[in-house]
Amino acid sequence: xxxxxxxxxxxxxxxxxxxxxxxxxxxxxxxxxxxxxxxxxxxxxxxxxxxxxxxxxxxxxxxxxxxxxxxxxxxxxxxxxxxxxxxxxxxxxxxxxxxxxxxxxxxxxxxxxxxxxxxxxxxxxxxxxxxxxxxxxxxxxxxxxxxxxxxxxxxxxxxxxxxxxxxxxxxxxxxxxxxxxxxxxxxxxxxxxxxxxxxxxxxxxxxxxxxxxxxxxxxxxxxxxxxxxxxxxxxxxxxxxxxxxxxxxxxxxxxxxxxxxxxxxxxxxxxxxxxxxxxxxxxxxxxxxxxxx
Amino acid sequence: xxxxxxxxxxxxxxxxxxxxxxxxxxxxxxxxxxxxxxxxxxxxxxxxxxxxxxxxxxxxxxxxxxxxxxxxxxxxxxxxxxxxxxxxxxxxxxxxxxxxxxxxxxxxxxxxxxxxxxxxxxxxxxxxxxxxxxxxxxxxxxxxxxxxxxxxxxxxxxxxxxxxxxxxxxxxxxxxxxxxxxxxxxxxxxxxxxxxxxxxxxxxxxxxxxxxxxxxxxxxxxxxxxxxxxxxxxxxxxxxxxxxxxxxxxxxxxxxxxxxxxxxxxxxxxxxxxxxxxxxxxxxxxxxxxxxxxxxxxxxxxxxxxxxxxxxxxxxxxxxxxxxxxxxxxxxxxxxxxxxxxxxxxxxxxxxxxxx
Numbered sequence: 294x295x296x297x298x299x300x301x302x303x304x305x306x307x308x309x310x311x312x313x314x315x316x317x318x319x320x321x322x323x324x325x326x327x328x329x330x331x332x333x334x335x336x337x338x339x340x341x342x343x344x345x346x347x348x349x350x351x352x353x354x355x356x357x358x359x360x361x362x363x364x365x366x367x368x369x370x371x372x373x374x375x376x377x378x379x380x381x382x383x384x385x386x387x388x389x390x391x392x393x394x395x396x397x398x399x400x401x402x403x404x405x406x407x408x409x410x411x412x413x414x415x416x417x418x419x420x421x422x423x424x425x426x427x428x429x430x431x432x433x434x435x436x437x438x439x440x441x442x443x444x445x446x447x448x449x450x451x452x453x454x455x456x457x458x459x460x461x462x463x464x465x466x467x468x469x470x471x472x473x474x475x476x477x478x479x480x481x482x483x484x485x486x487x488x489x490x491x492x493x494x495x496x497x498x499x500x501x502x503x504x505x506x507x508x509x510x511x512x513x514x515x516x517x518x519x520x521x522x523x524x525x526x527x528x529x530x531x532x533x534x535x536x537x538x539x540x541x542x543x544x545x546x547x548x549x550x551x552x553x554x555x556x557x558x559x560x561x562x563x564x565x566x567x568x569x570x571x572x573x574x575x576x577x578x579x580x581x582x583x584x585x586x
Numbered sequence: 587x588x589x590x591x592x593x594x595x596x597x598x599x600x601x602x603x604x605x606x607x608x609x610x611x612x613x614x615x616x617x618x619x620x621x622x623x624x625x626x627x628x629x630x631x632x633x634x635x636x637x638x639x640x641x642x643x644x645x646x647x648x649x650x651x652x653x654x655x656x657x658x659x660x661x662x663x664x665x666x667x668x669x670x671x672x673x674x675x676x677x678x679x680x681x682x683x684x685x686x687x688x689x690x691x692x693x694x695x696x697x698x699x700x701x702x703x704x705x706x707x708x709x710x711x712x713x714x715x716x717x718x719x720x721x722x723x724x725x726x727x728x729x730x731x732x733x734x735x736x737x738x739x740x741x742x743x744x745x746x747x748x749x750x751x752x753x754x755x756x757x758x759x760x761x762x763x764x765x766x767x768x769x770x771x772x773x774x775x776x777x778x779x780x781x782x783x784x785x786x787x788x789x790x791x792x793x794x795x796x797x798x799x800x801x802x803x804x805x806x807x808x809x810x811x812x813x814x815x816x817x818x819x820x821x822x823x824x825x826x827x828x829x830x831x832x833x834x835x836x837x838x839x840x841x842x843x844x845x846x847x848x849x850x851x852x853x854x855x856x857x858x859x860x861x862x863x864x865x866x867x868x869x870x871x872x873x874x875x876x877x878x879x880x881x882x883x884x885x886x887x888x889x890x891x892x893x894x895x896x897x898x899x900x901x902x903x904x905x906x907x908x909x910x911x912x913x914x915x916x917x918x919x920x921x922x923x924x925x926x927x928x929x930x931x932x933x934x935x936x937x938x939x940x941x942x
Contacts, residue, residue, distance in 0.1 A: 314815035481669035483638055486658040488736060489688030493660075498684075502675050 335555035353556035374519035384464030392473035407510035473507025589772035595644035622793035664733030679713035685736035854939035862942025
């Protein structure tokens with residue numbers, strides 16, 4: 294009897310691992326092991342001859358950490374990600390609130406929100422060229438209306454990079470806030486109203502604090518995805534608007550300096566990792582999982 | 587003077603009419619229950635008084651003043667929900683203090699008022715805890731404390747006991763009534779549970795499909811139902827087609843199973859004149875016995891068909907001739923068994939009559 298029960302327990306204990314193994318295998322072989330390669334690479338040295346010198350050198354790390362150019366671009370990257378996140382929060386929250394509180398057509402609204410994901414992110418980013426370019430929709434309209442005589446140069450600056458990122462990341466914010474708002478009992482606002490709070494007071498006292506985890510989860514996603522972006526500055530940025538991922542590309546593809554590129558990419562990973570750790574410390578990853586699900 | 591008046595209230599949602607033209611006076615200090623099955627409009631009425639819904643037509647008066655255009659946060663009402671609706675991110679004390687912040691209560695007086703409210707609901711030591719650390723019954727007491735601490739003009743209770751376990755529900759029923767009597771606040775209580783309504787109310791408003799079926803004291807609506815719906819909704823009733831042959835000081839009904847039954851006129855207030863009528867016999871008033879009844883009590887032989895044993899009481903389904911009847915009897919020890927031949931005893935004064 295006892296042996297049989299043990300085997301049932303053992304089987305039950307094993308079951309989650311069996312179900313998890315395909316995903317764990319993928320993470321191990323496609324993420325963790327390649328990442329290990331990159332860690333190892335970052336301590337090698339690129340030689341002028343083209344073949345990398347195997348060994349344990351700190352030169353790449355020293356360059357990545359001390360070079361002012363890299364530091365400025367890293368800070369600029371974090372700044373752009375932060376601005377994007379704030380704009381997404383300000384724009385996304387009301388939209389999420391509207392969807393969560395609307396009756397009946399919620400599913401349609403959510404579908405509309407997901408619709409952009411059916412189109413490649415690159416195409417969506419490039420569409421701004423058709424809108425803001427010198428012969429784009431906006432310039433044509435303004436010239437037709439006689440408001441301007443010559444096309445304005447609106448593209449290829451930091452603002453358009455942020456615009457592209459907001460366009461890309463807004464749905465993530467809306468979805469996360471929406472999920473947390475959906476979890477809040479609407480009776481709570483009614484209760485606050487009945488106790489004498491105006492609608493705005495009920496919102497700031499009850500709904501907003503209860504939805505902060507969703508806002509934070511959306512913010513974290515926007516920030517991490519924004520800080521790691523590579524395509525948006527290439528398509529919508531000017532020559533001086535490179536972000537950190539572009540430096541990694543530059544080092545690895547253009548300069549063929551894999552060791553330096555590895556160190557730079559790990560540096561970005563570390564900075565974002567610290568932010569995720571801070572988030573996790575105060576709000577917990579469970580909320581993020583809820584928002585994604 | 588009425589604390590709350592609904593004057594010709596109509597509420598439509600699109601093409602659906604949730605509340606048909608309703609006029610209702612709620613006396614000052616009364617415990618009034620809106621009773622009915624789900625979808626009968628009772629909650630809609632409550633939400634219109636609260637200001638959570640606007641009536642399509644008609645006027646709502648609180649304390650004699652028209653409040654149709656007064657927003658909810660200025661109505662000074664205490665609202666308690668079925669699911670408690672406590673603020674999960676605030677402590678119990680912060681929850682109770684919430685409404686005081688929006689009133690002219692000096693900051694220094696707030697803790698004492700909160701404590702007094704917590705003592706009133708017999709939970710004086712939970713102020714520092716969060717709602718989720720309390721049981722359902724405790725949470726509902728806190729919700730009640732939060733609603734009454736603001737000294738509302740009217741206390742509105744939307745099925746506040748429905749989420750609780752059966753035992754707890756009965757305790758809370760007594761507790762709620764005790765608190766209401768103590769503070770004397772006019773209370774509107776919404777429920778679908780007839781026993782709650784009968785136990786707690788000064789006045790019961792029985793509603794069905796958006797219409798008021800009957801307004802009365804608990805014993806009035808129970809003993810003298812104004813309609814077939816009320817007779818069936820409050821307890822179990824046997825309702826049989828009958829013919830009224832005499833309508834005077836007493837009302838004489840002729841019914842195939844029970845024969846001639848003389849119903850007191852007070853129990854047939856809606857029956858006008860002779861002709862088609864309905865005889866209403868409460869299941870609790872139909873007694874099963876081995877022997878025929880003495881003089882003055884209607885007695886009919888019957889056969890027990892189904893026995894639904896409930897401990898101190900038993901519900902029988904019996905057949906008398908062609909008619910199936912329901913009887914709920916208190917019993918000493920052993921119920922009758924299915925198949926037993928019995929006599930049904932019925933005192934005429936326990937019957938009621940409705941128009942046919």
